[in-house]
Amino acid sequence: xxxxxxxxxxxxxxxxxxxxxxxxxxxxxxxxxxxxxxxxxxxxxxxxxxxxxxxxxxxxxxxxxxxxxxxxxxxxxxxxxxxxxxxxxxxxxxxxxxxxxxxxxxxxxxxx
Amino acid sequence: xxxxxxxxxxxxxxxxxxxxxxxxxxxxxxxxxxxxxxxxxxxxxxxxxxxxxxxxxxxxxxxxxxxxxxxxxxxxxxxxxxxxxxxxxxxxxxxxxxxxxxxxxxxxxxxxxx
Numbered sequence: 001x002x003x004x005x006x007x008x009x010x011x012x013x014x015x016x017x018x019x020x021x022x023x024x025x026x027x028x029x030x031x032x033x034x035x036x037x038x039x040x041x042x043x044x045x046x047x048x049x050x051x052x053x054x055x056x057x058x059x060x061x062x063x064x065x066x067x068x069x070x071x072x073x074x075x076x077x078x079x080x081x082x083x084x085x086x087x088x089x090x091x092x093x094x095x096x097x098x099x100x101x102x103x104x105x106x107x108x109x110x111x112x
Numbered sequence: 113x114x115x116x117x118x119x120x121x122x123x124x125x126x127x128x129x130x131x132x133x134x135x136x137x138x139x140x141x142x143x144x145x146x147x148x149x150x151x152x153x154x155x156x157x158x159x160x161x162x163x164x165x166x167x168x169x170x171x172x173x174x175x176x177x178x179x180x181x182x183x184x185x186x187x188x189x190x191x192x193x194x195x196x197x198x199x200x201x202x203x204x205x206x207x208x209x210x211x212x213x214x215x216x217x218x219x220x221x222x223x224x225x226x
Contacts, residue, residue, distance in 0.1 A: 041219070089154070098213070099168055101157060102156070104154045
């Protein structure tokens, strides 16, 4: 069975600072690790994803790192802005039908 | 950019009534999903659907739930006899063919059972 733990549950940072969110998973077969941003009243929106053959991926201010041996992966947001305030979910996926299992979410607040 | 659309945005129903939640996935996508999110909690998988049949379902997806793709564009979730604990946001998602292609989510239907 899949189990994804996510920390912290809430995170407040000053505008311009970095934010780091960490997740661990239990299924050795997991090979796909997306991160979703959920704004109030909206569905989860993919912001970045990483496959199991890659250790790190970066897209402008967002980066994700993956440690398959330790079964954990992290989201890094640099130079945070107020519009980064949202709930962030990590997730993991495996198998042909590729359902993803979500973490418990992190509510990020960026203080202007 | 193509989107997954869901209707209605909010559905209020009485306990014991049947509800149908509707979704229009992205047109060239082949895999379809329903997830739910109870207020303030994580997003939980309900069911995946491919090639006109259920490919996987969770423990939540019991006999009260069913899914259908009645035509080439819609994907529906039916709850036969709603319970208070069915109150949640229900998200539809779809993805195209290809390993590890990402899921695209709609903005959800808020179901309130009274």
